[in-house]
Amino acid sequence: MRANIFILERCLYGGANMRELFEFGIDELEKKDIQYGDIRLSEINTEVINVKNGTVEAIKSSESKGYGIRVIDGGWGFASSADLTEQGIKKTIKRARKIARASSKASEPIELKEVDIHQDSYTTPYKKDPFKIDLEEKLDYLMDVDERMDIDEKIKVRKCNFNAWKTKKFFASTEGTRIEQDLIKTGGGLGVNVSDGEDTQTRSYPNSFGGDYNSRGYEFFENLEILKHAEETAQEGVDLLDAEQCPEGEMDIILNTNQLALQVHESCGHPTELDRALGTEASYAGTSFMTPDKLNDLRYGSDIVNIVSDPTAEGGLGTFGYDDEGVKAKKVDLIKDGMFEGYQASREGAAKVGTEVSGSMRADGWKNLPLVRMTNINLEPGDWSKKEIIEETDKGIIFDGIKSWSIDDKRLNFQFGTEAGYLVEGGEVTKLIKNPTYTGITYEFWRNCDAIAGKEEWILHGVPNCGKGEPPQTMQVGHGCAPSRFRDIRVGVGKW
């Protein structure tokens, strides 16, 4: 018995052209007697460079090609394969149909909301292709960053990284949509782990977990200027060891954009995913307190809170031309003047609830089934400046740099910790504090938002590691926001 699809002899003589295979695939699907079918074929290239303590921890280049086929044939069926041959396509369609018919044992009729049919293409606007920048140049830069962080023996780990992704994606449906997209994403960052034998702290720039990311070219990485921030970040890491412990109690908090991005992600992004609200993630990611009966009725936040899903936002990590069911990217209101007004919705979900299709169906690579995923979930700018917010805060803490995050499975009770905190007393920043944490209930928290900085301080961050689905999928999403203040929040949780 040979390998089920990857027969060496066939593969060693080469596969078919990607575009020809794509055309063959949709032709085959259109011949079948099925309610609906689509094929998504993609080629993904990635480059990772990790430097740690003056040496290369990892440089890896990877490429992955394959396709996923989705059908409605009594129920839903999805099959994916890397067998880039016509025979492979036929076999995968057959598998998807067999799975769909098995689903029909316990499936109601499936309805997809009608959407416009498109034949179009989209390319990420960028200036410098990150894959065409010489590897030596990128590595030399990271080595310089590493050296710049080497300022104190308490720094046990210095790390910095560069990451880039390039995706060529074809999509076609049996309804006639044909989409071709070329997407580029770039990013990186730095961080230190410090220890004095008693305590350990971490500090990163521009954010934790590898920095920041955008749908742009190498110019985005250059503009992060991580070299310029290397020494000050490392020094603040060392300073944290001797900083005071975060106080306990209730006070005003100010979230810097790197932490506020995650707050938006967890407490607005996930609960406004319609699949969660309808229960289809109940056994894994969880459900949502923002159920359809609360649409247009729930006061989610104060009236200055406006949050949108916007895959058209320039440079966002969740920016694209079309989603993975061929729906054109568009901006949708989720929270308007503090009221819950919209969902991130698939065609199937929108048909069930009678809401708008948001263009949010996204799959992790070619291998996985598209799910409702965040695009760029952005908190719209307000009319304050961060300076004004601080000046008008009597006692509070500024939170900066994601460190710990947890929220319940309906997205109500959350607790976050950041790398650093800055105590604000009498309208001034007075001292650095360590292990800062805050906790709350989502809608109470957002109702206490009384100041949002303006567009001059609004930053569109990238979160590259959003998990959801079974088998687990990882998605790259964006969150734009400006520093904001929340009144009377519980801080300093737990015994230290």
Added chain:
Amino acid sequence: MVGYEQDFEKISEKLEKEAKADEIEVRIIKSDTALTRYANSQIHQNIGQEDLDVSIRAVFSNKTGAASTNSLELDSLKRCLSKAEKIAKYQEGDPDFKGLPKPKEQKNVKENYVKDTAKFTPDKRAQKVKEIIEMAGNEGIDRVYGAFKTESQSLFVANSNGVKKFSRFTSSNLTTTAIADWDKDQGFGWGETCSADVKDIDHIEVGRTAIEKGLNNLNTEKIELGEYDVVLEPLAVQSILMYMDMMGFSAKKVQEERSFMKGKFGEQIMDERVNIYDDVSDPDMIGYPFDYEGVPKERVDIIKNGVANEVVYDSYTAGREDDKESTGHALPMPSPMSPLAMNLLMDTGDYSQEEMVEETDKGILVTRFNYCRPVHPVKGILTGLTRDGTWLIEDGEIRHPLKNLRFTQNLIEAFNNIEGIGEKRKLFAMGYYPAYFAAPALKINDFNFTGTTEF
């Protein structure tokens, strides 16, 4: 020898001949995953995925480069090798890298491959899901949720030092969430089972457990926050073990002073009845008998009678210390997460879960935890919430269901406060890696609950 093992050998031989590097490693992972998800008592997602990954590490002296492809086309493989070699040449070298592993005797040759699991059909999965849905409906629960996964994975590793390994395993995993009274009160219940052999999956038992918990979880009440004695079911304990693993059981974390084990070796850090070890050869366990570098996995007694004993190594972290060898716990290299214990077990004790409840004056019974995250990894502080069934225990009896609670707790202190260890343990699949943990129930005193939610 299965057919594609020969194919993989031919590929590695071909690449070794083409290579200009001092050493090369070829790693091929082949997977076929099938998963039926159900929600609102309907099958809503149903998938089949097959893929492979060919990764090449090229080494010039102490400089390594890596590249991967999922294509077996000759051009792709050659391009992959060329990229790995090019990447390696750019570097200045890592003095801690002592070369790719040498061949080592493989004592454990257990293969957890069950053909019936690999060939399990979507029809059979759907039928079992349908039976759970019908059973729930008969009990008045019209909304059950979950996933039934069957998968097979193969790993081939060869390097130019003579390492050549192939193994495969199968896994099947069924979960069920039952939500009673969806439209109003919502009572949550959970059931789960895991085995290499799909015939061991007792879907009726999983469904029944979830349904009973769901029905008994209606009309939840709030409880005052503070420290309570807890009875943690095995799945809740598994979450704690997973985070202990991530926060402390790796040689890299110790070397970088990021582990709560650092400076504690030989010290009693937990209750003396606590034994935590990594052992893929245990009859309960699923996994490859060697790691992603082809090094045989050894049993590592991480916590022995409560004492911080040892941690897991890959070849790189072993090379950083004198007289240390890899214990066979490398992830697919290069990986910032490697090494990692992926077959953790905790020794059982002599308590039944019923006895733990009976001997509790006032406490909380926890089915499982949700969204746990380290608050301070080196201090071992973790936060998370209870999920899918939490109950108040009073005077040795389960009184009533509770709204879910947030804990913020030092795990090392918690494992010092163990009152009882369950007499049975359960195996769970971890999801992200092919990792499997086996955990008993635990009774722990003075567990710190710091928040509550609304359901």
